[in-house]
Amino acid sequence: MNLKLIVIFLLMLCLGSFALAETNTVNKDSTAVDSIAPPAPVTMFKAFDTPNDHGHSITLNWQLSADDGAGQNSVLQYQIYRWVPYLMDSLTTLRKAMTTVKEEEIKRGHEKVLKKEMRSLKKEYNAVLKELPSAHKAYPNNGYWKEVGKVPAGTKSYKNTGSKEKESQDYLPDLTDFYYRVDAVTKDSTVRASSKVFGPVQCSGQWFNTGRIPVLVAVILFTFLTIYFVEKAKNGAKLYVRPLSGIEAVDDAIGRATEMGRPILYILGLGSVADIATIASFTILSRVAKQVAEYQTELLVPTYDPLVMAVAQEVVKSAYLDAGRPDDYKEDTVHFVTQSQFAYVAAVNGIMLRELPATNIYMGVFFAESLILAETGALAGSIQIAGTDQIAQIPFFIVACDYTLIGEELYAASAYLGREPLLLGSLKAQDYAKALVIILAIIGLIMSNFGWTQFTDLFKVAN
Amino acid sequence: MKRQIPFALVFIFGFFTIFQYFVPHESSEWVYEFLLDWILIIGIFALALGIWSLWRVSIDKINNRRPNWGYSYVTLAGLFLMIIFGFTAKNGDSWGYYFPFVIAVLLVIIMLIQTIKAKGQSKILYIGLALLFLIISILIGYFDKSWSIHFSTSEGLKNTMFQDFFDYILIPILSTMFSLLAFFIASAAYRAFRARNVLATILLVAALIVMLRFNFYLPGAEYFARTSTWLMNVPNLAANRAIVIGIGLGVVATALKVILGIERGYMGKG
Numbered sequence: 108m109n110l111k112l113i114v115i116f117l118l119m120l121c122l123g124s125f126a127l128a129e130t131n132t133v134n135k136d137s138t139a140v141d142s143i144a145p146p147a148p149v150t151m152f153k154a155f156d157t158p159n160d161h162g163h164s165i166t167l168n169w170q171l172s173a174d175d176g177a178g179q180n181s182v183l184q185y186q187i188y189r190w191v192p193y194l195m196d197s198l199t200t201l202r203k204a205m206t207t208v209k210e211e212e213i214k215r216g217h218e219k220v221l222k223k224e225m226r227s228l229k230k231e232y233n234a235v236l237k238e239l240p241s242a243h244k245a246y247p248n249n250g251y252w253k254e255v256g257k258v259p260a261g262t263k264s265y266k267n268t269g270s271k272e273k274e275s276q277d278y279l280p281d282l283t284d285f286y287y288r289v290d291a292v293t294k295d296s297t298v299r300a301s302s303k304v305f306g307p308v309q310c311s312g313q314w315f316n317t318g319r320i321p322v323l324v325a326v327i328l329f330t331f332l333t334i335y336f337v338e339k340a341k342n343g344a345k346l347y348v349r350p351l352s353g354i355e356a357v358d359d360a361i362g363r364a365t366e367m368g369r370p371i372l373y374i375l376g377l378g379s380v381a382d383i384a385t386i387a388s389f390t391i392l393s394r395v396a397k398q399v400a401e402y403q404t405e406l407l408v409p410t411y412d413p414l415v416m417a418v419a420q421e422v423v424k425s426a427y428l429d430a431g432r433p434d435d436y437k438e439d440t441v442h443f444v445t446q447s448q449f450a451y452v453a454a455v456n457g458i459m460l461r462e463l464p465a466t467n468i469y470m471g472v473f474f475a476e477s478l479i480l481a482e483t484g485a486l487a488g489s490i491q492i493a494g495t496d497q498i499a500q501i502p503f504f505i506v507a508c509d510y511t512l513i514g515e516e517l518y519a520a521s522a523y524l525g526r527e528p529l530l531l532g533s534l535k536a537q538d539y540a541k542a543l544v545i546i547l548a549i550i551g552l553i554m555s556n557f558g559w560t561q562f563t564d565l566f567k568v569a570n
Numbered sequence: 571m572k573r574q575i576p577f578a579l580v581f582i583f584g585f586f587t588i589f590q591y592f593v594p595h596e597s598s599e600w601v602y603e604f605l606l607d608w609i610l611i612i613g614i615f616a617l618a619l620g621i622w623s624l625w626r627v628s629i630d631k632i633n634n635r636r637p638n639w640g641y642s643y644v645t646l647a648g649l650f651l652m653i654i655f656g657f658t659a660k661n662g663d664s665w666g667y668y669f670p671f672v673i674a675v676l677l678v679i680i681m682l683i684q685t686i687k688a689k690g691q692s693k694i695l696y697i698g699l700a701l702l703f704l705i706i707s708i709l710i711g712y713f714d715k716s717w718s719i720h721f722s723t724s725e726g727l728k729n730t731m732f733q734d735f736f737d738y739i740l741i742p743i744l745s746t747m748f749s750l751l752a753f754f755i756a757s758a759a760y761r762a763f764r765a766r767n768v769l770a771t772i773l774l775v776a777a778l779i780v781m782l783r784f785n786f787y788l789p790g791a792e793y794f795a796r797t798s799t800w801l802m803n804v805p806n807l808a809a810n811r812a813i814v815i816g817i818g819l820g821v822v823a824t825a826l827k828v829i830l831g832i833e834r835g836y837m838g839k840g
Contacts, residue, residue, distance in 0.1 A: 159594055162595075271596060312594060312595040312597075313594055314595050316594045322592075326822070329819075330826060333827075333830075383824050386828060387824055389835055416619065416620055421837070422837070425837070439627050443619070443620035443623040449748055450747075457641075475751060478755065478758055479750055482754040496820070496821070498813055498817075501813070502762075506758040507758055514813040515813075515816035515817050515820030517820070518820030521833065521835055533823050533826070533827050533832060533833075536823065537819050540819050540823075541815070541816065544815055544819070
């Protein structure tokens with residue numbers, strides 16, 4: 108019985124192995140790569156200098172291969188090749204050598220030997236760079252095709268953008284002859300079709316960005332409006348400007364501080380001197396400081412940025428001088444605190460709770476600290492006036508402050524405070540520009556709803 | 571002349587910046603980047619002025635015993651500790667006499683502060699003590715080879731003391747300050763959403779709808795989600811864009827006023 112079982116088992120094993128062998132054969136056949144016919148190459152291939160840029164970039168356009176999304180539907184991607192002379196490899200070697208020397212310099216310090224070596228390497232590198240244009244002209248000799256990028260099937264263009272830094276490995280020299288080709292590649296990367304070679308093509312920087320013509324027109328128009336209204340104001344025309352409660356409150360707030368014998372706290376925000384909101388804030392600070400000097404009230408200006416501090420010191424000093432009280436100016440009126448956002452908040456909150464200022468004025472660029480500052484000020488019982496161009500912070504200031512200048516009102520504040528005809532003239536120009544924007548927006552809205560996009564296309568700005 | 575040169579500089583560089591926006595050429599970019607580098611250079615010099623200002627204000631507080639003057643010592647100690655930690659690094663496994671060195675340097679600073687305030691005999695005493703601690707710190711620095719000073723490399727930034735003070739003291743303090751925002755938002759929201767008049771009531775209702783959109787267990791959650799999306803995308807976005815356009819024009823107007831010399835307040839010549 109047992110023998111019978113063993114024989115049957117062995118027989119089954121043999122049959123099984125045959126069956127397995129059969130299956131394997133089938134599997135082997137199924138995994139074999141189907142022979143793919145080469146795809147059709149891309150057509151209408153052309154390369155040209157990328158417009159409106161600083162150079163070092165070539166744009167390539169083509170029509171899809173007949174087998175991309177149609178025909179055999181075998182194209183998976185397009186590989187872009189640029190012909191490079193062997194001289195480029197010499198550059199890579201020299202670049203590597205320079206990197207090694209730099210690393211040595213970091214380790215060993217600036218030794219004379221290393222400096223000398225670096226100088227000679229740089230000299231050699233520059234000499235090779237000079238030979239690059241002539242080496243490219245030698246196409247197709249002494250060079251090879253190098254893959255510079257790839258895009259998925261269905262893509263009709265590619266921008267070969269290199270670096271402008273001569274020591275970068277992506278350096279793409281201007282005014283040099285380049286040759287390109289595009290390969291339509293199937294899932295078997297050896298089965299591909301190359302386009303015709305396009306070249307020579309050169310890249311160079313442009314002197315005018317035509318994509319920004321709408322901005323230029325707007326700037327010229329606005330400049331014209333500003334100059335026109337400023338001249339009008341100079342000639343004595345009376346210009347009406349809508350009163351802003353936040354600005355009118357500044358005078359009262361300074362008066363209140365004087366009556367209470369408490370200081371005025373002026374916060375310039377976290378912006379740098381390069382921010383227009385901070386520049387506008389300097390102007391307001393100048394007016395406030397002048398009035399403060401006249402009333403002989405104390406002014407506190409803790410700053411976040413040392414550069415802002417230096418400018419603010421000059422602004423306040425000049426305001427005291429203009430008010431005829433240069434002796435009352437103290438160097439520490441404007442002082443630096445820290446460049447850490449929340450450490451600055453802690454310091455300013457400390458000042459609020461210790462000094463209990465009668466008035467807090469927040470003008471400039473504010474971020475997450477706006478509400479912490481304004482709420483602490485409200486708890487300290489100060490009158491608070493705020494102005495910022497940071498949209499996300501405006502609601503916080505509206506809630507926690509007594510008066511808030513919303514967005515552009517911050518920029519208009521200096522004109523309101525000074526009431527100078529020249530500044531009021533520029534405000535009028537701003538209002539007219541706004542009216543023009545509203546009219547254009549309405550026209551654009553109507554046109555877009557009718558599907559006439561030509562009008563809105565006029566205002567498109569390229570980067 | 572003193573006034574005209576700054577205005578001429580503002581005019582030239584202001585117009586160049588406008589010009590640069592329309593000229594993508596490499597040479598225009600090069601000048602622009604060169605000018606930006608100057609901001610960095612001036613900023614570094616200004617930082618020295620800032621530290622000097624911080625020192626002056628803190629010393630003034632200590633000397634005049636202004637409210638909470640003791641904290642000024644903490645400020646100065648923090649400032650100098652981080653400077654010391656940032657420029658020194660351990661060479662081996664042991665710190666050696668590093669901490670006595672740090673204490674000696676801090677004592678030099680404290681003695682200098684006391685010298686400013688003191689008069690007569692005590693002034694000489696404090697100067698003497700400052701010199702003594704200075705000599706001690708120099709001697710430790712010279713003979714102790716377990717750590718070294720690094721001025722020209724970033725070795726000091728890897729100092730564990732520098733990193734630990736930053737990670738375990740500064741970051742938690744800053745996070746604490748930031749977390750206060752949650753409580754302030756609650757108190758500000760309470761004030762903003764009180765239904766005092768029609769507009770405030772509309773604001774309250776809109777805010778409730780927007781807040782409730784996150785509660786999926788609420789009956790009619792889908793309605794709240796749709797309404798809040800409409801509120802955010804239509805009235806809110808419209809108002810937002812109106813402000814943005816206003817800000818944009820304001821920025822251009824201010825920039826023009828500054829470039830043309832109409833606005834002079836930023837130079838204190840209002």
